[in-house]
Amino acid sequence: LWHGFAAGATTSASAGGTRTLISDDPSNNVTPYIEKLVGRNLHLIPNHPLFIIKRKIEGYFAELGISFEIFDSLDPVVTCTACFDDLNIPPGHPARKPSDTYYLSEGTLLRTHTSAHQSELMRRGHERFLCTGDVYRRDEIDASHYPAFHQMEGVRLMDVADMPAQLSRDEWLASDACARTAAELKGTLEGLVDALFGPVEKRWVEAYFPFTEPSLELEIFFQGDWLEVLGCGVIHSEVLAKCGLEHRHGWAFGLGLERLAMILFSIPDIRLFWTEDTRFTSQFASGEVVKFQPYSKYPECYKDVAFFVPETWEENDFMELCRECGGDLMENVKMIDEFTNPKSGKRSLCYRIVYRSMDRSLTNEEVDEIQFQLREKVGPKLGVELR
Ligand code: FA5
Ligand code: MG
Known part of the structure; x- marks a missing residue:
């Protein structure tokens, strides 16, 4: 067992498409194509590559000796409050546009990232957790973008004893403790990449998220190009304040599980994760990390x-x-x-x-x-x- 939570966590994979998400609500822009994907829960299907990589990542965190709670069956339908407001994403921000997001109604949507669960979990008192789920975005079409994909959120609040008491936002950003938090985050994620892949070409890129500062993205060289695999940062003071945690600090990350699995299993195209072709699925039956053997590349x-x-x-x-x-x-x-x-x-x-x-x-x-x-x-x- 990788972690103590595996037992109940892997039972609810459903066939998908069993839920009605399309309605004539004027804000509803869910398409039949997307509706069919909701509930597939690829990350809960034993020996699916996303299941295997999820367990490996959870295993890495278990071995750090700090226990992270596991959440992997939270509802992908969330409120705008959880997905945006709680995360300091202002009204009018591009991420909220109906051209980018699948809305069920004005106030509910298919989560666009697993960060949608950060605040609710922190409010409930969880301080260290990994939260995996399917997320949905209207996005471009190519080998590494799909309108439904999977993320794993990681959050760690730091021990109060190691952190300075009340600081202004600027003082916090300039503090040693903030720098240490960022360094610990980077070290943890570099360790994860080493544990998954061994030596690979990787680079940190400065990024911006309204809910972390500073913010970073990690890219890995794959198929001749830099592939962005995760976003992360030190949790924004305002996000913590909205949870009643103004006296705390911590870090958070969001991993793109398909992207990491493409690298780990040499899977060349993101569409393959959704195929039910046994020439794909049977290759992972052992539950181990194996290199995908393309069965054939059909003509384009x-x-x-x-x-x-x-x-x-x-x-x-x-x-x-x-x-x-x-x-x-x-x-x-x-x-x-x-x-x-x-x-x-x-x-x-x-x-x-x-x-x-x-x-x-x-x-x-x-x-x-x-x-x-x-x-x-x-x-x-x-x-x-x-x-
Ligand atoms: C986020 O979604 C942030 N919530 C991540 C985060 C969490 C930052 C916590 C700070 C703190 P971003 O939009 O960059 O960030 O997406 C994260 C990862 O999801 C990307 O690095 C990429 O690996 C993956 N991803 C994004 N869009 C797609 C897509 N269309 N198809 C497949 N994977 C995608
Ligand atoms: Mg990004």
């Missing part, structure tokens, strides 16, 4: 689509429509050309859509049909003018 083909866009254009709306029409058959959607007509002032974009199935060869006819559907819908739905 691409189609371009170009249109004039309205002022209100949101790229994520187009990404969503692509998912709706092509599901997992679209491997990558990328803008390849942009120009503004100097006379009319109209902006034109051209997107290239790469089609490739993870499981089989696609026929020309089915790709043409998807592309046709997309062209039919994009005008009326997004107000663009096809070229």
Whole structure:
């Protein structure tokens, strides 16, 4: 056993898609495609790569000799208060926009990060915990982005005895204790990366989150490029104050579990985590860390689509429509050309859509049909003018 909480924690994996999340509430923008993913709980399916990596990470923390409580079955439907307000994310912040977030109603949404549980857990008195779950974001389409993915949140409040008493925010930020907290956080996460991967090329990048300061992201070199695997920082005084913990300090992180698992298991495309193809799932049956053996890379083909866009254009709306029409058959959607007509002032974009199935060869006819559907819908739905 990796930790004392494993027993009840792995029982509730459901088939997914069993919950009605779509309604005619004017704020509701959940799509059928997303609704089907909610409840899949990949991180709770024994011997799924996300389950294996979750246990390895929990094992690493157990071995540090400080016990972290494990939460992995909290409801992915949360309030705006939990997901944003409690975390110091102000009204009007981009993360709250319906172009980025799946809302059920004005006040409830599919969590966009596991940080949505930080404050409620701290308020309930939890001081050290790991909280894993599925999170949802309207986002771009490529090998490392998927609209549903999994994060593990880690929070550690420091011992009061080691921390200075009441300081102003500026005094705290300039203090030794703040620097020590950040250093401990970095050391802990570097240790995790070493434990998971051994030596890899990695780098810290300064970041910004409204709920931590200072804030950092860690990137690892993978498939020829830097891949961002986590965000973290020293918990913002205001977040703690909102929990009635103004006398405390600590750190927090959010790991992108798919990204870490892609590196650990050599999984080349994030869509694979969702496949039920036994050529994928059977490779992990031992529950051990093994290198994924690609069963075959089926041929790709691409189609371009170009249109004039309205002022209100949101790229994520187009990404969503692509998912709706092509599901997992679209491997990558990328803008390849942009120009503004100097006379009319109209902006034109051209997107290239790469089609490739993870499981089989696609026929020309089915790709043409998807592309046709997309062209039919994009005008009326997004107000663009096809070229
Ligand atoms: C966050 O979500 C913060 N909540 C992390 C955090 C927690 C910071 C606690 C400070 C304290 P970010 O948006 O960078 O941060 O996402 C965290 C990780 O999730 C990313 O580094 C990446 O590994 C993963 N991720 C983000 N978007 C996607 C996506 N569309 N598909 C797959 N993984 C993603
Ligand atoms: Mg980030």
